[in-house]
Structure formats: structure tokens, C-alpha cells
Amino acid sequence: MIHKFKVKTSARSEMCDITREVQALVRENGAAEGVCHVFVPHTTCGLAVNENADPDVKRDIIAKLDDAVSEDFDYRHGEGNSPAHIKSVLVGPSLTVFIEDKTLQLGTWQGLYLCEYDGPRSREVWVKILKG
């Protein structure tokens, strides 16, 4: 079974914390031990694990990626969102996190983020839990 939930993003580029939503699905599922795979069915956003404390970290990640994958380049794709496709390839569409005691296992400072690069939009997140 694939669990699905929606995320409404509110800016062109944004990192939306989805830790609570994924953690809730893991608890609901009830697997004592296992693996939690997360996937986004989109080509202009990605999934990342990063710091959940200082919001300036998210701001810096977004700003430096905007700088490295700049808008002013000889892109050919007509929709004007080639930088979003490129960031999506670099950040990646999937994550794998472990489950123990029916709980997602993350480091102290880690949170799960949907990385929006072509928003604002309504996005879907897919979650699949394997026991073991």
C-alpha cells in the first residue's frame, strides 16, 4: 500500500518540512521495525534531509542553489522552469529512512523536506513502509 498526502507550497523555491506527516504515517502503519521510503511523483521538486533548527539553513540552501543553477543561461525548454528540473535531478525524488519502535529514526538535527523549485503548487508525497 502506498500512503499519499498533499503539500501546498507557497513560494517559487521553498523547503517544506514534512517530518510530522511522514512520522504520523509510520505510527499509523504500526510496523515495529522496517524501512520507510518516500517519493515525489514530480519533476520540478525533490526530497531532502536537513537541519530542522535554524531556518536560515533552509534560506541558505535555497539561495546558493538558485545561484549555482542560475536562471540566466541558454536554456531551450519553453516553460522557463529548466532550473527547477535541474535542481530536482541534483536533490533527487526519493529518500529512505529507518523505522524502530514504530518511529522514524532521524538524527537530532534532521528533518525531512519537500524541496519546491517551481511553486507555488499543490504537490503529492508518496510513502511506502516495508517491515523487516
Added chain:
Amino acid sequence: MIHKFKVKTSARSEMCDITREVQALVRENGAAEGVCHVFVPHTTCGLAVNENADPDVKRDIIAKLDDAVSEDFDYRHGEGNSPAHIKSVLVGPSLTVFIEDKTLQLGTWQGLYLCEYDGPRSREVWVKILKG
């Protein structure tokens, strides 16, 4: 069991659509539900999920990565393919996609790509399917 198939790339940098090959292995395997892991046993190519519609997207991804990880840098590795190793690390060697109804579950615009950065070459793709 690990399923393996070959991909013949035809340019130095290229994104080769492998969605059909992976989808066929999933159907053959017959798992109704599960997870499909894909892996490339190479250090100068990678695996990505991205747009399967406008070919200009692939062109833009390749061109901007070539620009960001440029050839003109003080590299020391004697084989002259350091940019390919770097892109391989950034894009990554593995992908995890979900299976439902014996079918790979992808977003409307998503395809699976082997990203060649040091071709043309013959590459191998490894696929492992876990039921659950």
C-alpha cells in the same frame, strides 16, 4: 535475484530513458506490490527521474551540469574524466520506485534515466524488486 540489462550510450553526456526496460522487469517479476530498487555499478554515470515529454529538458539538464561542473578546473586525476565522477556523485547511483498492480508507479511526467557523463560506453543497470 538481481535483474541486469545493458544500455549502450552514444555521446559523452546523455540521458537515456530506461523506463520501459525497468517497467518490463517489474511486470515479469509479477510482484503485485513492492519496491523497485535500481542501481548502476559505475562511477561516471548516474540514475535520475525526470521529465519524459520535452527532449529540451534533458538537453538543458546536461548543458547546465556541464557548465556548473566545468572541464577547465585544476583536476589531478589523469584520465580526464573528473567532471563525470563529480556529476555521478551529485546525481547518485541508485533510485527507489514503488510498485502497485504489478506496475511501476511514476508521476505523469516522470521517466527513469541513466545519466551518462563519460560515454559513449556500454553500461549495466541492476534492478532488485522487493515484495511488500
Added chain:
Amino acid sequence: MIHKFKVKTSARSEMCDITREVQALVRENGAAEGVCHVFVPHTTCGLAVNENADPDVKRDIIAKLDDAVSEDFDYRHGEGNSPAHIKSVLVGPSLTVFIEDKTLQLGTWQGLYLCEYDGPRSREVWVKILKG
């Protein structure tokens, strides 16, 4: 069960080969076939697969990433390690490798690396093995 081991890094940026440690855990676990997931519970390091032969490849990957995600940028995060957070997002915190004959399956030139971007530090690596 999650297997855990420590890695002591010795430089600000470094690629530490962890192939032997992960291979040993796979042998100990004894699963004949399966999948080995590796995860780092940190936000300023990552996991990569890359060349295990010429050490200049590691040096070039580190040098070019340092160049692309430069220190001289208008970062706001007060700890001064924003480039490490950004590289961590780009390289990613997790890897999935296959197991056959109780052995990690890697390409001839592939090794597993913990990529340190904010060292020297003591890091943890988490490993989870699923049979199948």
C-alpha cells in the same frame, strides 16, 4: 535491527571509505540475498558511491564541490557551515546497495564513502539489511 558504527573524520572536507565496514556487517548479518540501506544521521555530511582506485578522484570531487558551493556567499546561518549543509543536500544522506551470496554487490571500481563537509568530527553510520 539497525547496525551502527562510528567514523572519525580528520579534515574539514574528506571522503572516508566505509566499504569494508558495511561489507563486514552484511557478512555478519548472513542474509544470502537482499538489500543494504545505509544512512547518516547528520546534516553536514553525506554518502556517496565512487571510485576506489586513484585517490586523486576523491581530491577532485572535494575540490570542485568546494569551488561550486563556495564559502564566499551571502550566507545567513550563523555557524559558518552553510556550504556543508548544501553539499549534504546535494550528495544525499542515504544509499541502497544490493546483496547476493551474503556479499555487497558493487561495480569493480566502486567504493562506499562517507563524505565529510564540516569536520573533523566523529560521525555515525546506520545500516539496515532487508532480506529478499
